[in-house]
Every structure is written in structure tokens, then in C-alpha cells.
Amino acid sequence: MDELEIKTIFVLLNADPSFSITSPWDKKYNCIAWALMFDDRWIEPSGYQLDGVFIFWPSEVSKSYSIVAYRELFEHYGYEVCQSLLPEEGYRKVALYQDTDNTCTHASRLKSDGKWTSKLGQNEDIQHLNPQMLEGKDYGKLAYIMRKQVDTPVLNTSPLRDRKSSKQKKKKKQQQSSKKNKKK
Amino acid sequence: MKPLLMTSFVPILISSGIASNPIQATTLYNDLKKGSADYKLSSSAIKHITESKEADYTSLLNQVKFNKHYQTWLKKITFCARVDKMVEDDDFQSIVNMGQDAVPFIINELSNKPSFLVWALNFIYNFKISADPTTTIEEASHKWIKYLTLQVNG
Numbered sequence: 001m002d003e004l005e006i007k008t009i010f011v012l013l014n015a016d017p018s019f020s021i022t023s024p025w026d027k028k029y030n031c032i033a034w035a036l037m038f039d040d041r042w043i044e045p046s047g048y049q050l051d052g053v054f055i056f057w058p059s060e061v062s063k064s065y066s067i068v069a070y071r072e073l074f075e076h077y078g079y080e081v082c083q084s085l086l087p088e089e090g091y092r093k094v095a096l097y098q099d100t101d102n103t104c105t106h107a108s109r110l111k112s113d114g115k116w117t118s119k120l121g122q123n124e125d126i127q128h129l130n131p132q133m134l135e136g137k138d139y140g141k142l143a144y145i146m147r148k149q150v151d152t153p154v155l156n157t158s159p160l161r162d163r164k165s166s167k168q169k170k171k172k173k174q175q176q177s178s179k180k181n182k183k184k
Numbered sequence: 185m186k187p188l189l190m191t192s193f194v195p196i197l198i199s200s201g202i203a204s205n206p207i208q209a210t211t212l213y214n215d216l217k218k219g220s221a222d223y224k225l226s227s228s229a230i231k232h233i234t235e236s237k238e239a240d241y242t243s244l245l246n247q248v249k250f251n252k253h254y255q256t257w258l259k260k261i262t263f264c265a266r267v268d269k270m271v272e273d274d275d276f277q278s279i280v281n282m283g284q285d286a287v288p289f290i291i292n293e294l295s296n297k298p299s300f301l302v303w304a305l306n307f308i309y310n311f312k313i314s315a316d317p318t319t320t321i322e323e324a325s326h327k328w329i330k331y332l333t334l335q336v337n338g
Contacts, residue, residue, distance in 0.1 A: 001262075009263065027300070027321045030265040040318075046268040050303045051312050051328070052321035055267060065266070106265060121263040122300065138263050 001025075001123050012133045018115050019133070023125040027052065032070070034119035035094045035107035036077055045069065067143045070096055070104035079146040085130060087114050091147040095131035098143035106139040246282065250289040253278045254301070261300070271303055280307040291329055298325035305332075 003021060006013065013019045032043040033056075041054040045063040048055055061076050062069040071081065074094060085095070093110040108118040108131050115127045118134060128134065131142050257275040264270055271277075279286050279301075287308065293301055302325045306312055313327040 032265065042265075042267060044266055044268070046266070048267050048271060049312060050267065050271070050306050051314060051324035052300075052302055052319055053267065054317035065268075119265075121261070121265050123262065 001120075006120065006124075006126065009138060010134050010136060012136065013128060016129045016133050018127060018129045020127055021124045022117065022127050025123045026119075026125075027122050028054075029119065031119040031121070032073070032104075032107050034117070034125065035109045036074070037109075043073070065103045067096060067098040067102050067104045070107070071144055071146070074107075074144075074146050074148075077148070079148040082145050082147045085110075085145055088147065090149055092150050093145060093147045095142055096144040096146065097131075097134070097139045097141065099140040104143070106134065108134065242285075246285045247289060250279060250282065250286050254289075254293065270300060271307070276304065279304050283308055287332065291332055294325040294329060298322040302328055 003019070006021070007019070026039070028041070029039045030042045030044065033039065033041050036043060041056045043056055045057040045061075045065065046055060047057075047063070057063065058073065058076050061073045074096070079094060082091075082093070085093070087093070087110060095108050095110075095116070096104055097106040097108075099105050106118065108116045108128070111117050111127065115129065116131055116133075117125060117127050119125050131145075135141055253275040257270075257273055257279070260273060260275070261270045279290070286304065290301055290304055293299065298321050300321065302321060305328050313324055313331060319327075
């Protein structure tokens with residue numbers, strides 16, 4: 001999908017100067033996993049065993065799509081409900097969305113630069129000004145703001161990005177050493 | 185041979201009509217829709233109906249049915265982040281309920297672009313092609329295509 005198509009669905013993004021697509025579509029993870037900083041699984045309580053996706057839900061958390069169960073899920077990973085959407089030193093923040101039938105529809109995460117990041121279903125990751133920008137027909141309304149204390153200040157790069165960049169560094173090192181070996 | 189209803193001819197008439205004359209095809213379709221008794225079939229449409237076998241009609245109708253459900257399903261799941269909603273959806277279930285009739289169209293779609301449609305094969309055949317949780321949708325799609333091609337070719 002391109003930015004224009006996304007803006008057609010999430011109309012508030014038309015007024016969001018910080019909106020952009022930050023990474024291409026990836027079917028290996030969903031928005032909940034992305035908010036929890038996983039990029040290798042779908043986090044949901046369905047229990048289906050299907051090809052091409054690793055569906056995961058912690059056994060300690062209630063198996064339900066209700067917003068309460070999803071709050072429980074984030075609490076399981078160390079988050080607590082808070083009131084403010086603003087960045088706080090030493091905390092990582094997420095926003096949970098709910099439908100009119102109180103089921104969880106989406107989650108977004110506050111990035112280190114003060115903008116929010118979301119994975120749109122099976123599609124792209126985007127950045128947006130605030131969680132309200134995605135409210136509407138598809139994701140319903142904002143239900144909870146949650147925060148988690150992190151060792152590193154919130155303005156540092158995320159562990160997910162660190163993990164990716166360390167993998168890339170390793171690859172580069174391997175390539176360099178193999179080149180050296182060939183020269184020898 | 186089972187009798188075919190006139191409404192069943194509509195897509196066939198359109199396709200055969202388009203091949204000969206697109207304007208005439210629209211006229212034919214409109215006539216049929218209105219239930220007009222004095223419509224005229226083009227010679228190519230008559231030839232198509234008389235020469236085609238029942239299997240051709242069935243295949244064409246299956247393709248129309250599959251495409252309709254698949255396109256509707258795709259639109260509905262664009263921003264969906266729940267596997268249960270995607271696989272319990274009415275249009276997805278209609279594809280699954282087509283069983284073996286849907287398989288050639290599924291394989292065709294997966295060959296062009298690997299997608300979550302591969303899950304329909306999990307339901308139709310009732311097994312996973314790979315037990316490895318790190319298998320991607322692309323890899324799973326390719327494995328299914330290879331497996332089903334081997335089945336057909338023996």
C-alpha cells in the first residue's frame with residue numbers, strides 16, 4: 001500500500017505532518033507483536049496452527065480478544081496503565097485500541113524520537129504523530145495508555161533496532177573476514 | 185448431463201461475447217437481465233455453448249465464484265491483525281468449502297504472489313506443510329505448490 005491509500009482509510013493521517021511509511025510490509029508479525037517489540041510472531045490468542053506464521057500467546061494470560069485480556073498481556077510483559085501519552089524519561093509507552101464490542105483492535109508504540117509507530121495489519125509499519133491519528137472505523141478508539149520502565153532512557157534507540165543493526169554488523173564482519181581469507 | 189439454468193449462461197455469454205464483440209456482449213447481458221424473450225445470440229456465443237463441455241462451464245463458474253470471494257476477502261483483511269478474523273471470515277470459508285475445486289485457483293494466486301491464502305490449503309487438506317515455526321508465508325506457499333504439483337504429476 002502507498003501513503004495515499006493508507007490516508008484514505010485513516011483519514012486523520014491527512015493532517016499528520018509526521019506520517020510516513022517506515023518499513024515495507026512483513027507478514028511475520030502483527031501490530032501487537034510490534035508494540036511489544038517482537039518481529040518474528042503474531043501475538044494473539046486464536047490457537048490456530050497455520051503455515052507461514054508463528055502464532056503465540058503466553059499461557060499465563062487469559063485467552064480472549066477482550067481489551068482486558070490485552071491489558072493483561074501487556075502487564076505480563078511489565079507494562080502498567082498510565083494516563084499521559086507524553087514521553088517520560090525511563091519509560092517505554094504503548095497505546096491499546098478497542099472496538100465498540102470491547103475487543104482489542106490495535107496497538108501502537110511510542111518511539112524514541114517522540115513519534116508513534118504502528119504495524120498496519122499484514123502491511124507496512126508507519127510512524128504517526130500520536131495514537132489518536134489511527135482512531136476511526138477500523139481500529140475504533142483509544143482504550144489504554146500503558147508504560148514500562150526500561151533500563152535505558154526512552155530517547156535511546158529501541159532494542160529491536162539494536163538487534164537488527166547488530167545482526168547487520170555481524171554479517172559485515174563475516175563478509176570482511178571471508179574477503180581477507182580469500183586474499184591470503 | 186445436468187440442465188443448466190439460463191442465469192448460469194450469463195458469465196459464459198459475457199466471456200464469449202467479449203471475445204467477439206464487447207458492445208454486443210453488453211447488449212446480450214442486458215437483454216438477459218431484463219428477461220427479454222426476443223434476444224439474439226451471436227454466432228460465436230451459440231458455437232461456444234453448443235461445443236463446450238459441462239466441465240468447462242463448471243470450471244468457469246468455479247473461477248468466477250473463487251475470484252469473487254477472494255477479492256472480497258482481500259479487501260476485508262487489509263488492516264486486520266487477527267488470524268481468527270481472517271480464517272473465520274465468510275468469504276474465506278466459502279473458498280475453503282469449495283474444496284478441491286478451489287485448489288487450482290489458489291495455486292495460481294500463490295504462484296503469482298505468496299499470501300495468507302495459503303491457509304486455505306491448511307483447511308482443505310487438514311495439515312501444515314511445514315512444522316518449522318520460522319517458515320515464512322513465501323516458503324510455505326512454494327512448498328505447497330511443489331507438493332501439489334508432485335501429487336498431480338504422480
